[in-house]
Amino acid sequence: MIRNRKIDKKFSRYTMFFIAMGIIFSAIISRLFYLQVIMGEEFKKKSTQKNYKNVSKAAPRGKILDKNGEVFATSIQSYTLMFTETTESKKSFLTTMDKVFKKLDKKGVAMVDEFAIAIDSSKEPKAEFNFKDTDNENRRWMELRFKKDRGIQSIAIKKLYPGKDEKDLSEEQLKNVDEELLNVSAEECLNELLKEYDLLDKDEYTLEEKRRLLVVLDAVKMQSYSGYKPVAIANNLSKEVAFIFEQLQPDLPGVSVETQPMRYYPNGDLGSAFLGYTSKIDSWQQEKYEEKGCDVSSDSVGKAGIESSFEDILKGTKGQESIEVNKQGRKVKTLGEVEAYPGKNIQLTIDKSLQKIAEKALDDTMANLQSKGRVNDVDSTNATRGAAVFMDIKTGKILALASRPGYDPNMFIGGSLSAEDSEKYFNPDLEKMGKEYIESRGLTSIPGVLSENEVATMSYEDKVNTMLNRMFPLNDSIDGNTKIREDSYDIFPKPFYNYATFTLIPPGSIFKPLTSIAGLEEGVITPYTSVYDDGKYNKRYSDYPGACWIYNTQHGSHGDTDVRKALEVSCNYFFYDVADRLFAKGGENSSGLNYLAKYAWKFGLGVEPGSNTKPSTGIEIAENFGQVYNYESSKNRFADEYINHVVNYLQTGTNSINTERHYKDIDITKKNETGTDKEKEAIKKINEKKTALVDDIKEEMKKEKKVKEEDILPKMQNLLKDLIESSDELRAKKYSDKDIENMAVAINYSIGDAIANRISGANAYDASIGQGMNYFTPLQLANYMATLVNGGNRYEMHLVDSIIDPVTGEKTEIEPKLLEHIDLTEEYVNAIKEGLQRAVFNDEGTAATAFHGFPISTGAKSGSSTFNQNKQDSLGRTSYATFLGFVPLDDPQIVSCIVVFDGGHGGNVGYVARAVYEQYFRDEILSTNPGYEFKYPDSRENSSKNQTNENTNDNLNKENTDGNDNN
Template sequence: MVKNKKTDKKFSRYTVFFIAMGIIFSGIISRLLYLQVVMGEEFKKQSTEKNYKNVSKVAPRGEILDKNGEVFATSIQSYTLMFTETTESKESFLTTMDKVFKKLDEKGVAMVDEFAIAIDSSKEPKVRFNFKATDDANRRWMELRFKKDRGIQSIAIKKLYPGKDEKDLNEEELKKVDEELLKISAEDCLNELLKEYDLLDKDEYTLEEKRRLLVVLDAVKMQSYSGYKPVVIANNLSKEVAFLFEQLQPDLPGISVETQPMRYYPNGDLGSAFLGYTSKIDSWQQEKYEEKGYDVSSDSVGKAGLESSFEDILKGTKGQESIEVNKQGRKVKTLGEVEAYPGKTIQLTIDKNLQEIAEKALDDTMANLQKQGRVADVDSTNATRAAAVFMDAKTGKILALASRPGYDPNIFTEGSLSAEDSEKYFNPNLEKMGKEYIESRGLTSIPGVLTEEEVATMSYEDKVNTMLNRMFPLNDSIEGNTTVREDIYDIFPKPFYNYATFTLIPPGSIFKPLTAIAGLEEGVITPDTLIYDDAKYNKRYSDYNGACWIYNTQGGSHGAIDIRKALEVSCNYFFYDVADRLFAKGGESSSGLNYLAKYAWKFGLGVEPGSNIKPSTGIEIEENFGQVYNYESSKNIFANEYINKLVNFMNTGTDSINTTPHYKGIDITKKEEKGSNKEKEAIKKVNEKKTALVDAIKEEMKKETKAKEEEILPKMQDLLKDLIESSDELKAKKYSDKDIEDMAIAINYSIADAISNRISGANAYDASIGQGMNYFTPLQLANYMATLVNGGNRYEMHLVDSIIDPVTGDKTEIEPKLLEHIDLDEEYVNAIKEGLRRGASNDEGTASTAFSGFPIEHGAKSGSSTFNQNKQDSLGRTSYATFLGFAPLDDPQIVSCIVIFDGGHGGYAGPVARAVYEQYFRDEILGKNPGYEFKYPDSREKNSKDATNEKTTENLNK
């Protein structure tokens, strides 16, 4: 057969063409796959290292000024040492960092170190987490976030669910992963990260040196997807050090020196209670700030106080700079720039001069009290915490707000929080501190925390350890915890806790002017009513043990006295009687018990339950808000109190009448749901039955009148039977019908006790002298006194006076806001003010000790309120010293509230008020007495001299 040459030739030409095209396209597709998939991440990274970059320019944060323009917080240009990861800098990272760290050490410059794993060879464990958290919930969250951000979670998932990824797990499984994640120690985390960065086997480095390298590498990784993002190695360099690194740049790939605005607090810890601080954005808040346009890898935000409350106003608007960079990532030149717009200036109502003296006087007064130690019935050696509020009597403007001890906000902005400071502030060694506290004060010999039997029979070492575990127990919310303890009795000072705005304390006798105004306005007394101080106040209740302090300490009496004298000498008996008269006027019912609350609410001492009034003084920073004793709120308080007592009765097989065990004990408290799934379900089932029982008991305790016994007993027996049947452990105890009946009787007795005590007029007696269920902040107390002496106007308290645009000069002033006007009889107010004048000036006045020779007529009330009636002495604590005052008498301008924890007597806080008054009225005092000796020098003159010296130094440097 003859082949068709034409056909073969055609077939051959097309075949070759298609094969060639197939090869070409396959090559193109393969190359595209390689470039986009295989090399995608590398090219993406290289794209961030091009010669041209757009860089955000940080806006200077707005200033915070005092009322006179003195600076509390500002932004300064800081020399910052940066590291940018490029191909070249990555290859020479170790040698570069060796040189950098050597120079930093030589110049005594601390690197920015916010890495949450610390190493301390002197402690166990040597490697530990170091999170900046003041409570356990935050600490737990920080630990989880830290581990997840760094991929440690994969270890927990691999252990629990081999072969699965996070996306394959349900909610319950993810919770188990979190629990497993929390078990991974700091040392194991550190080793995983060192392994990841190929540092684990670098034996030429010590562990501390490896960690130092890791700090930089970790920072690079955490912002690796943000493009041109150098990381900060050191902040606030001196000119000398900055110039040194500029010279060394050719030998240090990736290292550069830049100027950036940095938050600066020129007065150190002055005003830290209201200023707060700025710091890097926490990982759990990243989404919130990303939505607002923040760069979460590098931006700082306000974390507390005004810095946090006014973040949106202070932050300013970022600028943009287009730059050319070299292969080392350093800027060569600017191609174009949009200037950043600075944040707005906040001008405060605070007077820096008064603030300085308030803090200095608090510190000095506490130091004197610590040195004084025990005097008569108080031991003030632990007077280590205090608060003071000074406010304009007529506007709600706060002139000084102090919480001691404070802290220096600069340690956060500079990133130079040392390991020692971090431990002191966020992770104190409570085991060591607690033992030292217990032993140095000889607390093992005082019953209270220990029973009398334990004091008498236990060895000294056992007593110390038992007290340690009761006063500073291990935190059981942390699984497997053997080191983290809690200070449940608030023994040690907490610098980040604002004692002026958060502390809820019983006010003691400084509440008595409120009782006086209620009695006068309700007509149960007049300014001239005489009440005889007749030892113990048992007119209505023979078992009530209340008496005046003069009877308790001297067996004496104040005799027949009116309201003025009662305030001067702080006679408890007089105010018990006022409360009793109000109780009688209200028909010896809840109405009579609520008279004090009715007036207290008008003065801002709590809010009426169910009124929908916002519980706040109006201050712009975070606060607590306390409540006055009132009948409605007392229902919950009494129910909880008597449930706690009942728990003890039922554990021991007793009741409130029979102290001898007469039935098998039972535990009605819920248990932690832990163990296997089966064990957890079993515990959960029992807990549900316990909750049903306790809720039913509380419901009965809250009723206006007690239900009949024949109604209560069967109901409680049924609930007890349900509880017993739900638990194999309880069923094994074989409770008899008699046991269950006696349990129900014990419950019935406790219900009766709770109701009878709740409706007793004795609650009003306790409240009338500022004890019992009254708890307020120093802010609330200052505002109450201002309202009383300024004519009945209660203003919103505020720290900010105006907001100023630093570029245009536009100023927005904050006007005083009237919250409530109270129509007070002028005669009654004058009678109270006269009593407070005597209290501050007369020899018998309880607030007069510190004011001898003070030339401005004023009024004051001191107080002493119990911290813990049963355990106070055994805890090494004593009563709060409280002080409330105003000046001058006839036309009040300034109001003061001082609280010293473990200060003993309110009169001991008087020197703080006097020191601030001296500064406030300095010119007037000198006009009356040019030779007057002030406690503290004129802070205005001191600040003027400091400014002059600073200017001179600046000129010399130029």
């Protein structure tokens, strides 16, 4: 019995053990079955999402090369500090960023900062918007987009339409929301965002430090809309700094170092006028680039110049990489990869050695003019901006194109534009700069901007402030604006404005060869026709103020003058006479006034109104295109000019003829539609009446003949009455019928003035010497001279010589394109060339100053074109200095056009042309004259030394004259 009890006891222990084990294993197996079978797909999906990512790989951007293969722009591998938001990195974000920022500051590395709210710490910390654009409409659009993307719109909706959502609002209500949204200050926006990210009450941080944290957080949020992507904290890290952060990665959750292709411009600002730059996609262009497959949150695209015009060719095709990441979001390994295909290379027609000389010579010439100050009638202290164009006469290929001052495109790479540079280039303090400019030049004592009475009676402070508001007025298109001003008279240089392709200036005397060829080809003069210079030109109009420059300055005369001498000494009188003869040949009407235009259009100086001709030189980058004086275009110009006279007369209660017909003043200029909805509607109604009046007046001014007074006066009186009745303010002035009648009379007088002056031959006189309504770009002027001296072939101007596939080597060459051939009489062209040669090499020649001792025969015309006859002295400005030349004389190869704002006389800037000619013909000059002294050393000698080593990052990451020309 005892033995059986032992057996039962043993059996019981083992049984319990196996039962327990069975239960445990059953539970494990059940759980495994649930996890792997029942929930397997779900967990597999989550696991894949967490650990495996597909990321795009940027394609190296194509190179931009000069004609000889020298690099202007390239892509190199750069170290970039990235931040990836994960559960772990979010928890330790503040402490992580504290460490990151301390290291960046210690090494002097700037962080990527595309955030549009800056902190002005000059007095007390203050938030201000800082949008990187100088165009007011673009800035407005960017501000609205910035606020809407960040949910600030809800503030405006809550204020205007409580309880409603955006989807509930009408189109008109949404417009009201936009206007209200623009009233939300930068400080309000910043506080709203700081509150959203729980930074507002972090008193241990300064406002600047809070903003710095916000830059990263905001970038994470903006990028989150397009899926998994880290954000860049800093670009262009040196190897040393990159290695430091690699070592610190275990202590910096979410922070990693990556390499990626980065745009690089090894020559700094050289060629910035035609290169452009790359930067993040602007908010108003996001839809456009999304359609092209771009990632608008991170991709960079070309802005301006070749970078913009050839964006689709340069950008290449993105690759894709499948990667495994750890819980901190860092890549563990690559699982698969599709290589990116690099963009194609653009080879330009530009010669880098000539470009260097052109920019250096232009800078030196402007610096010399600034240092001279006032010499006789010219004050060139503001000669701070200019342009130079050099072109192959026989092909239209541009060899050098300079716009000064320039800018370094590298400063935009990867969002690294500093706050200081952003402020300097895109939001300059024109109030401070304007006051300094006015006071340093003593402009308050010069009538022009101020009336003589204001100069005599106002206090100094009032004069300064009045001039400031007239020269640099507040931008009234921005509601409530008290800071942003406009440079109305183009006083200060604008580095991002391409003076070579966009500047429209009166050419001055460099237009005279065109007048010469028109007169010769039309037969109103021959190469031997002699005209006696009588000083004042009053053959047809006794009150015409034009006279030869030698008469104005010395009461002298050029005596008997033919076309060769006229070009040599720049005799205005001779060209007035050519214009008068053309006017007479055309019947002293619009046909006679259009003779100069008929020839100018052939040479690319404008296009005939109403024709299908494209107004372009053909250049591949953005340009303006100016127009020569012509009768049809002058209708609008005279209407615009004389409507301003009408405004002034009506505001002062006067008219242009009868000083006794006075009346109560009235303002017919439109006002900004601001205020409450009711106030806006009232102003809008008044503006419509004013617009109707102004449009009707201008239409009368454009008519071929003046309408009878008995028809004009009743119509104008009715329009004036309608305007007065639409305004409580105007009705309160209690205008009498006599007041309204005299207003109509004043308008009628101005209509008559506009028509009489429009049909006057004096317009052709002004045009004949390059003044009046002639406005062209340096590009147009260079092409016109090339066409004249190459036998009448006008080529399309172009910068791109070929497009090259860097992988296959396939090369697509751009052939010269002939736009038009003009049949020119060789004898006439030779006479003009002889006159232009004299202008350079004879002692009396107006372009001779810069070319003494130059060993190659050349021809040129210099000019001095007035900026603003009545105001330029009081603005501290003077005439444009213009120079147009070609070389060599017998077989012209290069044409040059130089323009310096406020340079005074064209002879002052011929040095730029000479310097480039010397470089172009250097070998030829040395072969005949080994001891020749060049202005600048050979810019080809060190070109190879200046090229970047594209296989390293170290090169990218540096730790951190008197002239005598007149019109």
